[in-house]
Amino acid sequence: MAGLKPTLHHMNNSQSQRILWLLEELEIPYNLELHQRVEQRSPPELRQTHPLGKAPQLETGDGRVIAESVVIAKYLIETYDKAGKFRGDGNPKNDTLRDEQLCLLAASSLGPVMLVDLILLFASRMTPFFVRWLMALVHSQIRTQFSGPELDLYYRYLDDQLEGQDYFMGNTAPGRADFVLSYPVQQCIAVAMVDIKKYPRIEQWIARIHERPAWKRSLEKGNGYDLAFD
Ligand SMILES: N[C@@H](CCC(=O)N[C@@H](CS)C(=O)NCC(=O)O)C(=O)O
Structure with missing residues (x-):
């Protein structure tokens, strides 16, 4: 294979x-x-x-x-x-169950909340100008009562998971959970859905990823990575 x-x-x-x-x-x-x-x-x-x-x-x-x-x-x-470079750093806590749980959190928990908020953001932009304020009001209410607190819950949890380690799967290299989480975390930041300053370990984790030569090469080889959608 x-x-x-x-x-x-x-x-x-x-x-x-x-x-x-x-x-x-x-x-x-x-x-x-x-x-x-x-x-x-x-x-x-x-x-x-x-x-x-x-x-x-x-x-x-x-x-x-x-x-x-x-x-x-x-x-x-x-x-x-x-060589197992991207399968955790050998610390028993960074095992396959943790990897699976964090990947599912990204795909099945954080992802859907982010999608709800993104759809409302698009809806505000697509609404005719003279009633846009109404759609923006609905978005703001849903963010206050639902998506904001939910995202905060996940981001605080993820920030805690990074205590004492550089990546979600350990200190040596990113693991599958890091690759998977990188998208929703960057997407939320790109549209200002979360204030990343409130989650300093996640902010440092993203900066660490951006410093990796492989990340830089991926940007050079790709055809654009602008998640602001404006
Ligand atoms: N759950 C899939 C989602 C794939 C997906 O929705 N990709 C988006 C890009 S971010 C897409 O292709 N959207 C365009 C479309 O649905 O027309 C995954 O994790 O890969």
């Missing part, structure tokens, strides 16, 4: 940046297909490789196409990280 050359279908300004980053960290040969958003949506050609038509998609090289970032990251690490 490790002899296969995977192909990443990557789209600009999207969560597939985290998979591109992982591929660069793994330092393996891979093909990169760059796709461009069309009016914020994925382009039709992405439906030719997978019926969901979203990014990221990973062609494994043996006829299989994997969707879902969490699973793509799992596949890539299990297949190519033979």
Whole structure:
């Protein structure tokens, strides 16, 4: 399996940046297909490789196409990280259960709350000018009563998880949970959904990621990573 050359279908300004980053960290040969958003949506050609038509998609090289970032990251690490660099630092607390829990928190807990808030943000922008204030008011009420407190709960939890370590999976290198969490955390910051200053360990974690040569290379190889959507 490790002899296969995977192909990443990557789209600009999207969560597939985290998979591109992982591929660069793994330092393996891979093909990169760059796709461009069309009016914020994925382009039709992405439906030719997978019926969901979203990014990221990973062609494994043996006829299989994997969707879902969490699973793509799992596949890539299990297949190519033979030295175990991205599987935790050996501290028993940074084990596979923690990795799984943090990945699911990103995908099933934090992600949906972020999506609710993002949809309301888009709704405000799409509402005709003369009634936009009304949509903005609804958004503000929902943020005060629901998405704000929920995001704060998750961010405080995540900030605590970084106590005494540089990455969610330890001190030596990022693990799958770090790759997976990098997108929702950056997305919330990009649209000012959270005040990152309130979560100093997460702020330092993001800065640490941005300093990694593999992250920088992933930005150079990709086709843009602007999550502000303006
Ligand atoms: N749960 C999937 C979500 C994939 C997804 O929704 N990707 C977005 C990019 S951030 C997309 O392709 N959106 C365009 C569209 O749905 O038209 C994952 O984790 O990979």
